[in-house]
Amino acid sequence: MEWPFLGSEALAAGLLNRYQLATRYDAVYRNVYVPSGQSLTPVQKAHAAWLWSHRRATIVGVSAAAMHGAKWIDARLPAELNQRSQHKTSGIVLRNDTLTPEEVTVVRGLPVTTPTRTAFDLGRRAGRTLAVIRVDALLQVTPLKLSAVAALIECHRGARGLEQLREVIKLADAGAESPQETRTRLVLTDAGLRPSHTQINVYDRLGHVARIDMGWPEWNVGVEYDGEQHWSDPATRAADIDRQARLEALSWRIIRVSAEILRYRPHTIVERVRAALRQAGAIV
Structure with a gap:
């Protein structure tokens, strides 16, 4: 039987009995x-x-956001609904916002806020970094336009968190393919070193060499966030060494970022990137 389902409806339809409902x-x-x-x-x-x-x-x-296909959503978070109701239940957060018909769409047969309205809501919540991560995730999987989110600000001038939302709109980037890439980009941006491009494809005479997370192709400087598998898996590690050599042969300077560096030594990322840019001739 398809699930989730309402127990009362399943019982009324004779799809199962009370014992089955209670035990299975x-x-x-x-x-x-x-x-x-x-x-x-x-x-x-x-x-x-x-x-x-x-x-x-x-x-x-x-x-x-999950209904629209966004990744990186913690399954432990409560579900969120917009409903004018005083009835509450554990595991569900109830909002009481005014939604216009244009701000609601249908996904998998269910009423869901549009990507624009969803970004408007998530971008205003406390925690700038998390807000940018969530808007980045929506940009990855939907045709969301940040200009449309900005337009909603004019329609909801009294809403909370609009100052942060304006900043989130400026910081968001569809090129982030993980929360850690977003965090790395924000570390650099806050230091005045916002990457000029994300997901940079690099080619040599034999074809595609690599896609670099972020960087400055005009200076051949790139920044890569490497997840755990890049350090612990021998095959991945070997492929990374070959890839690095091919990039260096094309005069690319690559700054690699680990979880430890990003969490405990973000200043190291900034120092290494600034040094690489200066070596390439950039004034930073």
Whole structure:
């Protein structure tokens, strides 16, 4: 049986009996069931919360981002709905915002805020870095236009967090392919070294050499965030060494960033990038 589902509807339709419902399924919200022991993805959690609302609410916030296909959403976060209701339940955050018809669309048959409205909401929340990460994620998977988000500011002048949202719009970039790439870019931007390009394709006479996370192709300086597999997996490590050699043969200077450097020594990233740019002839 498809899930999540409303227990009362399944019983009324004769799809299962009360014993089966009690022994084979878990209630994630009141009257909303999934198979026992099943962990819900953010999309499934959003669907379950919408069923809990008696199919009346609009899916918003991180739940809307998940519905649009955004990555990097913590499955432990509560579902988010927009509904004018005083009834609350554990595991669901209820918003009470005014949404215009143009700010709501349908995804997988469910009412969801548009990518523009979703970015407008997530970009205003406390925590500039996380806000940029979430807007970056929406830019990656939807036709979101930052100019459209800016236009919403004029329509909702009294909303909270607009000052931060204006900054987030300036900082967001569709080229970020992970939260750590966004964090790396922000470290450089805050130091006055915002990369001029993201996802830079580099070629030699034999063809494609690499795609660099971010950098300055005009100076042949690139910055790469390397996840754990780049340091721990022998095959990946060997491929990285060959790739680095080919890039250096094309006069590229590559600054590699690890989780440890990004978290504890961000100044090291700035120092190395600034030195590489100066060596290339840039005035920074």
